[in-house]
Amino acid sequence: xxxxxxxxxxxxxxxxxxxxxxxxxxxxxxxxxxxxxxxxxxxxxxxxxxxxxxxxxxxxxxxxxxxxxxxxxxxxxxxxxxxxxxxxxxxxxxxxxxxxxxxxxxxxxxxxxxxxxxxxxxxxxxxxxxxxxxxxxxxxxxxxxxxxxxxxxxxxxxxxxxxxxxxxxxxxxxxxxxxxxxxxxxxxxxxxxxxxxxxxxxxxxxxxxxxxxxxxxxxxxxxxxxxxxxxxxxxxxxxxxxxxxxxxxxxxxxxxxxxxxxxxxxxxxxxxxxxxxxxxxxxxxxxxxxxxxxxxxxxxxxxxxxxxxxxxxxxxxxxxxxxxxxxxxxxxxxxxxxxxxxxxxxxxxxxxxxxxxxxxxxxxxxxxxxxxxxxxxxxxxxxxxxxxxxxxxxxxxxxxxxxxxxxxxxxxxxxxxxxxxxxxxxxxxxxxxxxxx
Numbered sequence: 001x002x003x004x005x006x007x008x009x010x011x012x013x014x015x016x017x018x019x020x021x022x023x024x025x026x027x028x029x030x031x032x033x034x035x036x037x038x039x040x041x042x043x044x045x046x047x048x049x050x051x052x053x054x055x056x057x058x059x060x061x062x063x064x065x066x067x068x069x070x071x072x073x074x075x076x077x078x079x080x081x082x083x084x085x086x087x088x089x090x091x092x093x094x095x096x097x098x099x100x101x102x103x104x105x106x107x108x109x110x111x112x113x114x115x116x117x118x119x120x121x122x123x124x125x126x127x128x129x130x131x132x133x134x135x136x137x138x139x140x141x142x143x144x145x146x147x148x149x150x151x152x153x154x155x156x157x158x159x160x161x162x163x164x165x166x167x168x169x170x171x172x173x174x175x176x177x178x179x180x181x182x183x184x185x186x187x188x189x190x191x192x193x194x195x196x197x198x199x200x201x202x203x204x205x206x207x208x209x210x211x212x213x214x215x216x217x218x219x220x221x222x223x224x225x226x227x228x229x230x231x232x233x234x235x236x237x238x239x240x241x242x243x244x245x246x247x248x249x250x251x252x253x254x255x256x257x258x259x260x261x262x263x264x265x266x267x268x269x270x271x272x273x274x275x276x277x278x279x280x281x282x283x284x285x286x287x288x289x290x291x292x293x294x295x296x297x298x299x300x301x302x303x304x305x306x307x308x309x310x311x312x313x314x315x316x317x318x319x320x321x322x323x324x325x326x327x328x329x330x331x332x333x334x335x336x337x338x339x340x341x342x343x344x345x346x347x348x349x350x351x352x353x354x355x356x357x358x359x360x361x362x363x364x365x366x367x368x369x370x371x372x373x374x375x376x377x378x379x380x381x382x383x384x385x386x387x388x389x390x391x392x393x394x395x396x397x398x399x400x401x402x403x404x405x406x407x408x409x410x411x412x413x414x415x416x417x418x419x420x421x422x423x424x425x426x427x428x429x430x431x432x433x434x435x436x437x
Contacts, residue, residue, distance in 0.1 A: 004030040005039035009057055010047025012189045015133050018045045022131040024104045036064050041072045046079035048159055050327035067089050077161045084116045127174035135382040138185040138400055138414030139178050143171050147191040149246045152266045152333040156191055162258050179218040182207040185380055192228040207235040214243040225251045230268045237284045247396045248285045253293040257312030258305035261298055271312050278316050289397040291320035297350030298326045299337035306353045313361055319368050320403050322359045369426045379406050381417040410435025
Protein backbone atom coordinates (compact mmCIF):
# COMPACT_ATOMS: atom_id res chain seq x y z
CA UNK A 1 0.00 0.00 0.00
CA UNK A 2 1.27 3.48 -0.87
CA UNK A 3 1.87 5.82 2.07
CA UNK A 4 0.99 9.49 2.38
CA UNK A 5 2.20 12.06 4.88
CA UNK A 6 0.44 15.39 5.29
CA UNK A 7 1.67 18.46 7.15
CA UNK A 8 -1.24 20.79 7.95
CA UNK A 9 -0.24 24.40 8.61
CA UNK A 10 -2.28 27.45 9.59
CA UNK A 11 -5.78 27.54 10.97
CA UNK A 12 -8.37 24.97 11.99
CA UNK A 13 -10.24 25.53 8.72
CA UNK A 14 -7.13 24.40 6.87
CA UNK A 15 -6.98 21.34 9.10
CA UNK A 16 -10.47 20.36 7.97
CA UNK A 17 -9.22 20.58 4.37
CA UNK A 18 -6.27 18.34 5.27
CA UNK A 19 -8.65 15.76 6.70
CA UNK A 20 -10.65 15.82 3.47
CA UNK A 21 -7.46 15.40 1.40
CA UNK A 22 -6.52 12.39 3.53
CA UNK A 23 -10.00 10.95 3.00
CA UNK A 24 -9.55 11.12 -0.78
CA UNK A 25 -6.09 9.57 -0.45
CA UNK A 26 -7.39 6.63 1.61
CA UNK A 27 -10.13 6.02 -0.95
CA UNK A 28 -7.44 5.90 -3.63
CA UNK A 29 -5.41 3.20 -1.92
CA UNK A 30 -3.12 5.21 0.33
CA UNK A 31 -2.28 4.65 3.96
CA UNK A 32 -1.46 7.59 6.22
CA UNK A 33 1.99 7.61 7.81
CA UNK A 34 3.11 9.85 10.67
CA UNK A 35 6.70 9.93 9.45
CA UNK A 36 7.54 11.83 6.28
CA UNK A 37 10.64 9.66 5.82
CA UNK A 38 8.37 6.65 5.19
CA UNK A 39 6.04 8.38 2.73
CA UNK A 40 5.62 7.82 -0.97
CA UNK A 41 3.80 11.15 -1.20
CA UNK A 42 4.22 14.22 1.02
CA UNK A 43 1.55 16.92 1.07
CA UNK A 44 2.23 20.32 2.63
CA UNK A 45 -1.12 22.03 3.18
CA UNK A 46 0.11 25.60 3.44
CA UNK A 47 -1.05 28.87 4.99
CA UNK A 48 -0.75 32.14 3.07
CA UNK A 49 -2.45 34.57 5.42
CA UNK A 50 0.50 36.69 6.62
CA UNK A 51 4.22 36.89 5.87
CA UNK A 52 5.34 34.75 8.80
CA UNK A 53 2.87 32.02 7.81
CA UNK A 54 4.12 32.10 4.21
CA UNK A 55 7.71 31.76 5.40
CA UNK A 56 6.78 28.83 7.64
CA UNK A 57 5.03 27.14 4.71
CA UNK A 58 8.04 27.48 2.41
CA UNK A 59 10.50 26.38 5.10
CA UNK A 60 8.36 23.36 5.96
CA UNK A 61 8.12 22.38 2.31
CA UNK A 62 11.88 22.36 1.82
CA UNK A 63 12.56 20.67 5.17
CA UNK A 64 10.23 17.79 4.31
CA UNK A 65 11.61 17.55 0.78
CA UNK A 66 15.10 17.30 2.22
CA UNK A 67 14.01 14.67 4.72
CA UNK A 68 12.65 12.44 1.97
CA UNK A 69 13.80 13.58 -1.49
CA UNK A 70 12.55 10.34 -3.10
CA UNK A 71 8.92 11.02 -2.25
CA UNK A 72 6.62 12.97 -4.51
CA UNK A 73 5.90 16.28 -2.79
CA UNK A 74 2.76 18.36 -3.31
CA UNK A 75 2.23 21.95 -2.21
CA UNK A 76 -1.45 22.48 -1.43
CA UNK A 77 -3.60 24.97 0.45
CA UNK A 78 -3.70 28.72 0.76
CA UNK A 79 -0.17 29.57 -0.39
CA UNK A 80 -0.64 27.36 -3.45
CA UNK A 81 -4.03 28.95 -4.13
CA UNK A 82 -2.66 32.47 -3.82
CA UNK A 83 0.66 32.17 -5.66
CA UNK A 84 0.61 28.81 -7.43
CA UNK A 85 0.28 30.14 -10.97
CA UNK A 86 3.28 32.45 -10.56
CA UNK A 87 5.37 30.33 -8.21
CA UNK A 88 8.72 29.03 -9.49
CA UNK A 89 9.03 25.90 -7.40
CA UNK A 90 10.79 23.19 -9.39
CA UNK A 91 11.01 20.93 -6.34
CA UNK A 92 7.22 20.57 -6.22
CA UNK A 93 5.85 17.59 -8.09
CA UNK A 94 2.46 19.29 -8.02
CA UNK A 95 0.78 22.47 -6.83
CA UNK A 96 -2.87 22.25 -5.80
CA UNK A 97 -5.27 25.04 -4.82
CA UNK A 98 -8.06 24.75 -2.26
CA UNK A 99 -11.26 25.72 -4.07
CA UNK A 100 -12.28 22.21 -5.20
CA UNK A 101 -10.78 19.47 -3.05
CA UNK A 102 -12.61 16.77 -5.00
CA UNK A 103 -9.95 17.13 -7.71
CA UNK A 104 -7.16 16.06 -5.37
CA UNK A 105 -6.93 12.50 -6.78
CA UNK A 106 -5.80 13.97 -10.13
CA UNK A 107 -2.88 15.63 -8.36
CA UNK A 108 -2.19 12.70 -6.07
CA UNK A 109 -1.89 10.25 -8.97
CA UNK A 110 0.27 12.58 -11.06
CA UNK A 111 -2.32 13.39 -13.71
CA UNK A 112 -2.02 17.13 -12.97
CA UNK A 113 1.07 19.13 -11.96
CA UNK A 114 -0.63 22.51 -11.55
CA UNK A 115 -4.29 22.47 -10.56
CA UNK A 116 -5.86 25.63 -9.19
CA UNK A 117 -9.59 25.59 -9.93
CA UNK A 118 -11.16 29.00 -10.53
CA UNK A 119 -14.36 28.26 -8.65
CA UNK A 120 -15.59 26.00 -5.85
CA UNK A 121 -17.74 22.95 -6.37
CA UNK A 122 -20.12 22.94 -3.39
CA UNK A 123 -22.10 20.04 -4.81
CA UNK A 124 -18.98 17.86 -4.38
CA UNK A 125 -18.19 18.80 -0.78
CA UNK A 126 -17.86 16.00 1.73
CA UNK A 127 -19.29 15.40 5.17
CA UNK A 128 -17.64 12.02 5.81
CA UNK A 129 -14.02 12.65 6.82
CA UNK A 130 -12.28 9.35 7.51
CA UNK A 131 -9.40 10.93 9.43
CA UNK A 132 -9.48 13.56 12.17
CA UNK A 133 -6.22 15.27 13.12
CA UNK A 134 -7.32 16.41 16.58
CA UNK A 135 -6.74 14.41 19.73
CA UNK A 136 -9.47 11.75 20.14
CA UNK A 137 -12.85 13.08 21.21
CA UNK A 138 -12.46 16.47 19.52
CA UNK A 139 -13.08 17.66 15.96
CA UNK A 140 -13.56 20.81 13.93
CA UNK A 141 -16.74 21.41 11.94
CA UNK A 142 -16.54 24.06 9.23
CA UNK A 143 -19.84 25.82 8.47
CA UNK A 144 -18.78 28.27 5.75
CA UNK A 145 -15.96 29.28 3.49
CA UNK A 146 -14.59 32.69 2.55
CA UNK A 147 -15.61 36.08 3.92
CA UNK A 148 -17.57 39.19 2.93
CA UNK A 149 -16.25 41.59 5.59
CA UNK A 150 -13.36 42.93 3.48
CA UNK A 151 -11.21 44.20 6.35
CA UNK A 152 -8.55 46.35 4.71
CA UNK A 153 -5.61 44.26 5.97
CA UNK A 154 -7.01 40.79 5.29
CA UNK A 155 -6.07 38.52 2.39
CA UNK A 156 -8.68 35.86 3.16
CA UNK A 157 -11.15 37.06 0.47
CA UNK A 158 -8.24 37.04 -2.00
CA UNK A 159 -7.37 33.45 -1.08
CA UNK A 160 -10.70 31.90 -0.13
CA UNK A 161 -13.14 34.14 -1.95
CA UNK A 162 -16.47 35.54 -0.85
CA UNK A 163 -18.64 33.98 1.84
CA UNK A 164 -20.18 30.65 0.95
CA UNK A 165 -22.32 29.13 3.68
CA UNK A 166 -22.69 25.38 3.68
CA UNK A 167 -26.27 24.07 3.52
CA UNK A 168 -27.62 23.60 7.02
CA UNK A 169 -28.71 20.02 6.40
CA UNK A 170 -25.16 19.06 5.37
CA UNK A 171 -23.72 20.63 8.53
CA UNK A 172 -26.26 18.79 10.69
CA UNK A 173 -25.54 15.52 8.89
CA UNK A 174 -21.81 15.94 9.45
CA UNK A 175 -22.36 16.78 13.12
CA UNK A 176 -24.43 13.61 13.50
CA UNK A 177 -21.60 11.57 11.95
CA UNK A 178 -19.10 13.07 14.36
CA UNK A 179 -21.31 12.41 17.38
CA UNK A 180 -21.96 8.82 16.27
CA UNK A 181 -18.20 8.28 15.90
CA UNK A 182 -17.63 9.28 19.53
CA UNK A 183 -16.61 12.92 19.17
CA UNK A 184 -17.48 14.82 22.35
CA UNK A 185 -16.19 18.33 21.56
CA UNK A 186 -17.33 19.78 18.24
CA UNK A 187 -15.49 23.02 17.48
CA UNK A 188 -17.55 25.16 15.09
CA UNK A 189 -15.27 27.15 12.77
CA UNK A 190 -15.56 29.68 9.97
CA UNK A 191 -13.95 32.98 9.11
CA UNK A 192 -16.91 34.58 10.92
CA UNK A 193 -19.52 32.30 12.44
CA UNK A 194 -21.99 35.13 12.84
CA UNK A 195 -22.07 35.72 9.08
CA UNK A 196 -23.46 32.26 8.42
CA UNK A 197 -26.34 32.45 5.95
CA UNK A 198 -25.91 36.11 5.05
CA UNK A 199 -24.44 35.36 1.61
CA UNK A 200 -27.97 35.14 0.19
CA UNK A 201 -28.64 38.74 1.26
CA UNK A 202 -30.70 37.88 4.31
CA UNK A 203 -30.00 38.03 8.04
CA UNK A 204 -27.62 35.72 9.85
CA UNK A 205 -28.86 32.17 10.39
CA UNK A 206 -26.14 31.27 12.88
CA UNK A 207 -28.40 31.27 15.94
CA UNK A 208 -30.83 29.01 14.07
CA UNK A 209 -27.95 26.69 13.19
CA UNK A 210 -26.73 26.55 16.79
CA UNK A 211 -30.29 25.92 17.96
CA UNK A 212 -30.55 22.91 15.67
CA UNK A 213 -27.05 21.63 16.41
CA UNK A 214 -27.58 21.83 20.16
CA UNK A 215 -30.89 19.97 19.77
CA UNK A 216 -29.22 16.88 18.29
CA UNK A 217 -29.30 13.80 20.52
CA UNK A 218 -26.11 12.50 22.05
CA UNK A 219 -23.40 13.26 24.58
CA UNK A 220 -21.43 16.16 23.12
CA UNK A 221 -20.65 19.86 23.50
CA UNK A 222 -20.29 22.68 20.97
CA UNK A 223 -17.49 25.24 21.06
CA UNK A 224 -17.78 28.36 18.90
CA UNK A 225 -14.63 29.85 17.39
CA UNK A 226 -14.31 33.22 15.62
CA UNK A 227 -17.28 35.61 15.81
CA UNK A 228 -16.78 39.10 14.34
CA UNK A 229 -17.64 41.67 17.04
CA UNK A 230 -19.24 44.16 14.65
CA UNK A 231 -21.93 41.68 13.62
CA UNK A 232 -22.36 39.66 16.81
CA UNK A 233 -25.60 37.68 16.29
CA UNK A 234 -28.68 38.78 18.16
CA UNK A 235 -30.16 36.03 20.27
CA UNK A 236 -26.94 34.04 20.63
CA UNK A 237 -26.38 34.92 24.28
CA UNK A 238 -29.93 33.93 25.21
CA UNK A 239 -29.55 30.62 23.38
CA UNK A 240 -26.29 29.95 25.21
CA UNK A 241 -28.08 30.48 28.52
CA UNK A 242 -30.68 27.87 27.55
CA UNK A 243 -28.49 25.20 25.96
CA UNK A 244 -25.87 23.56 28.15
CA UNK A 245 -24.42 21.78 25.14
CA UNK A 246 -23.12 25.17 23.92
CA UNK A 247 -20.00 25.89 25.92
CA UNK A 248 -19.83 29.39 27.48
CA UNK A 249 -16.71 30.15 25.46
CA UNK A 250 -16.52 32.94 22.90
CA UNK A 251 -13.66 33.74 20.55
CA UNK A 252 -14.21 37.34 19.41
CA UNK A 253 -11.30 38.86 17.43
CA UNK A 254 -11.61 42.55 18.32
CA UNK A 255 -8.23 43.30 16.66
CA UNK A 256 -7.89 46.79 18.15
CA UNK A 257 -9.64 49.35 20.34
CA UNK A 258 -8.73 52.74 18.87
CA UNK A 259 -11.63 53.95 16.72
CA UNK A 260 -9.44 55.66 14.14
CA UNK A 261 -7.34 52.53 13.62
CA UNK A 262 -10.40 50.29 13.55
CA UNK A 263 -12.06 52.40 10.88
CA UNK A 264 -8.89 52.31 8.79
CA UNK A 265 -9.15 48.54 9.12
CA UNK A 266 -12.72 48.83 7.75
CA UNK A 267 -14.21 47.78 11.08
CA UNK A 268 -17.01 49.76 12.68
CA UNK A 269 -16.47 49.31 16.41
CA UNK A 270 -14.68 51.21 19.14
CA UNK A 271 -13.60 50.58 22.72
CA UNK A 272 -16.94 51.61 24.24
CA UNK A 273 -19.01 49.43 21.89
CA UNK A 274 -16.76 46.45 22.44
CA UNK A 275 -16.75 46.83 26.21
CA UNK A 276 -20.56 47.02 26.14
CA UNK A 277 -20.68 43.69 24.28
CA UNK A 278 -18.32 42.11 26.79
CA UNK A 279 -20.42 43.37 29.71
CA UNK A 280 -23.57 42.02 28.10
CA UNK A 281 -22.00 38.58 27.72
CA UNK A 282 -20.69 38.44 31.28
CA UNK A 283 -23.88 39.73 32.87
CA UNK A 284 -25.88 37.00 31.16
CA UNK A 285 -23.18 34.31 31.43
CA UNK A 286 -20.98 34.88 34.50
CA UNK A 287 -19.06 31.69 33.69
CA UNK A 288 -18.25 32.89 30.14
CA UNK A 289 -14.68 32.69 28.90
CA UNK A 290 -13.73 35.28 26.27
CA UNK A 291 -10.74 35.00 23.94
CA UNK A 292 -9.63 37.71 21.54
CA UNK A 293 -6.84 38.64 19.15
CA UNK A 294 -5.17 42.03 18.81
CA UNK A 295 -3.25 43.29 15.79
CA UNK A 296 -0.46 45.81 16.36
CA UNK A 297 1.49 47.87 13.86
CA UNK A 298 -1.35 48.74 11.48
CA UNK A 299 -0.72 51.90 9.40
CA UNK A 300 -1.59 55.01 11.41
CA UNK A 301 -1.19 53.36 14.81
CA UNK A 302 0.73 55.57 17.25
CA UNK A 303 1.45 55.41 20.96
CA UNK A 304 -1.90 57.02 21.74
CA UNK A 305 -3.71 54.30 19.79
CA UNK A 306 -1.67 51.60 21.52
CA UNK A 307 -2.50 53.12 24.91
CA UNK A 308 -6.16 52.72 23.93
CA UNK A 309 -5.50 49.00 23.42
CA UNK A 310 -3.86 48.78 26.83
CA UNK A 311 -6.86 50.48 28.47
CA UNK A 312 -9.15 48.12 26.59
CA UNK A 313 -7.21 45.08 27.83
CA UNK A 314 -7.30 46.39 31.38
CA UNK A 315 -11.05 47.05 31.33
CA UNK A 316 -12.06 43.96 29.34
CA UNK A 317 -9.88 41.56 31.33
CA UNK A 318 -9.90 38.91 28.63
CA UNK A 319 -9.37 35.35 29.71
CA UNK A 320 -7.20 34.68 26.69
CA UNK A 321 -5.56 37.00 24.18
CA UNK A 322 -3.40 36.35 21.16
CA UNK A 323 -1.53 39.22 19.52
CA UNK A 324 0.20 39.48 16.18
CA UNK A 325 1.90 42.10 14.06
CA UNK A 326 0.33 43.61 10.96
CA UNK A 327 1.58 42.01 7.76
CA UNK A 328 1.66 44.16 4.62
CA UNK A 329 -0.16 41.97 2.12
CA UNK A 330 -0.41 42.67 -1.59
CA UNK A 331 -3.91 42.84 -3.09
CA UNK A 332 -5.34 44.27 0.13
CA UNK A 333 -6.48 47.92 0.52
CA UNK A 334 -4.00 48.51 3.35
CA UNK A 335 -1.00 47.56 1.22
CA UNK A 336 -0.58 51.07 -0.18
CA UNK A 337 -1.13 52.88 3.11
CA UNK A 338 2.64 53.06 3.64
CA UNK A 339 5.89 52.10 1.92
CA UNK A 340 7.98 49.03 2.70
CA UNK A 341 10.59 51.17 4.49
CA UNK A 342 7.89 52.77 6.63
CA UNK A 343 6.46 49.35 7.32
CA UNK A 344 9.78 47.99 8.58
CA UNK A 345 10.22 50.90 11.00
CA UNK A 346 6.65 50.57 12.26
CA UNK A 347 7.07 46.82 12.61
CA UNK A 348 10.01 47.18 14.99
CA UNK A 349 8.13 49.68 17.13
CA UNK A 350 5.02 47.50 17.20
CA UNK A 351 7.10 44.47 18.22
CA UNK A 352 8.13 46.34 21.39
CA UNK A 353 4.51 47.22 22.10
CA UNK A 354 3.51 43.61 21.54
CA UNK A 355 5.88 42.43 24.28
CA UNK A 356 4.46 45.08 26.62
CA UNK A 357 0.90 43.93 25.89
CA UNK A 358 1.74 40.25 26.27
CA UNK A 359 3.32 40.74 29.70
CA UNK A 360 0.32 42.81 30.80
CA UNK A 361 -2.22 40.30 29.49
CA UNK A 362 -0.47 37.27 30.98
CA UNK A 363 -0.94 38.72 34.45
CA UNK A 364 -4.66 39.20 33.77
CA UNK A 365 -4.99 35.65 32.43
CA UNK A 366 -3.27 34.18 35.48
CA UNK A 367 -5.55 36.21 37.79
CA UNK A 368 -8.67 35.17 35.85
CA UNK A 369 -7.72 31.50 36.07
CA UNK A 370 -7.92 31.64 39.86
CA UNK A 371 -11.71 31.54 39.65
CA UNK A 372 -11.55 27.90 38.55
CA UNK A 373 -9.67 26.78 41.66
CA UNK A 374 -11.86 24.85 44.10
CA UNK A 375 -14.43 23.87 41.48
CA UNK A 376 -15.10 20.67 39.53
CA UNK A 377 -15.28 20.38 35.75
CA UNK A 378 -15.44 17.75 33.04
CA UNK A 379 -12.07 17.50 31.28
CA UNK A 380 -11.35 15.94 27.90
CA UNK A 381 -8.09 14.01 28.18
CA UNK A 382 -5.65 14.66 25.34
CA UNK A 383 -2.79 12.39 26.40
CA UNK A 384 -1.53 10.34 29.31
CA UNK A 385 2.07 11.16 30.27
CA UNK A 386 4.07 7.95 29.94
CA UNK A 387 5.45 6.69 33.22
CA UNK A 388 3.52 9.25 35.27
CA UNK A 389 0.18 9.17 37.07
CA UNK A 390 -1.04 12.27 35.29
CA UNK A 391 -2.51 13.36 31.99
CA UNK A 392 -2.94 16.51 29.93
CA UNK A 393 -6.46 17.64 29.15
CA UNK A 394 -8.77 20.60 28.72
CA UNK A 395 -11.86 21.91 30.48
CA UNK A 396 -14.48 24.14 28.83
CA UNK A 397 -12.33 27.25 29.26
CA UNK A 398 -9.54 25.88 27.07
CA UNK A 399 -9.87 25.59 23.30
CA UNK A 400 -7.61 23.16 21.42
CA UNK A 401 -4.14 24.41 20.40
CA UNK A 402 -4.57 28.07 21.39
CA UNK A 403 -5.20 28.25 25.15
CA UNK A 404 -3.65 26.77 28.27
CA UNK A 405 -4.15 23.17 29.40
CA UNK A 406 -5.19 21.30 32.52
CA UNK A 407 -2.72 18.93 34.18
CA UNK A 408 -4.78 16.09 35.69
CA UNK A 409 -3.38 14.00 38.51
CA UNK A 410 -4.74 10.46 38.42
CA UNK A 411 -4.39 6.98 36.99
CA UNK A 412 -5.69 4.98 34.06
CA UNK A 413 -6.53 7.82 31.71
CA UNK A 414 -6.20 7.71 27.94
CA UNK A 415 -6.73 10.08 25.03
CA UNK A 416 -10.40 10.81 24.49
CA UNK A 417 -11.53 10.00 28.02
CA UNK A 418 -13.82 12.41 29.82
CA UNK A 419 -13.09 12.69 33.54
CA UNK A 420 -14.29 14.88 36.38
CA UNK A 421 -11.50 17.04 37.74
CA UNK A 422 -11.25 19.17 40.87
CA UNK A 423 -9.03 22.19 40.10
CA UNK A 424 -6.43 22.70 42.82
CA UNK A 425 -4.17 25.48 41.54
CA UNK A 426 -2.97 27.68 38.69
CA UNK A 427 0.42 26.99 37.09
CA UNK A 428 1.24 29.96 34.84
CA UNK A 429 -1.44 29.85 32.16
CA UNK A 430 -2.33 26.22 32.92
CA UNK A 431 -4.57 24.67 35.53
CA UNK A 432 -3.77 21.73 37.77
CA UNK A 433 -6.37 19.36 39.15
CA UNK A 434 -7.08 15.93 40.56
CA UNK A 435 -9.28 13.30 38.99
CA UNK A 436 -12.21 12.69 41.32
CA UNK A 437 -14.27 10.03 39.56
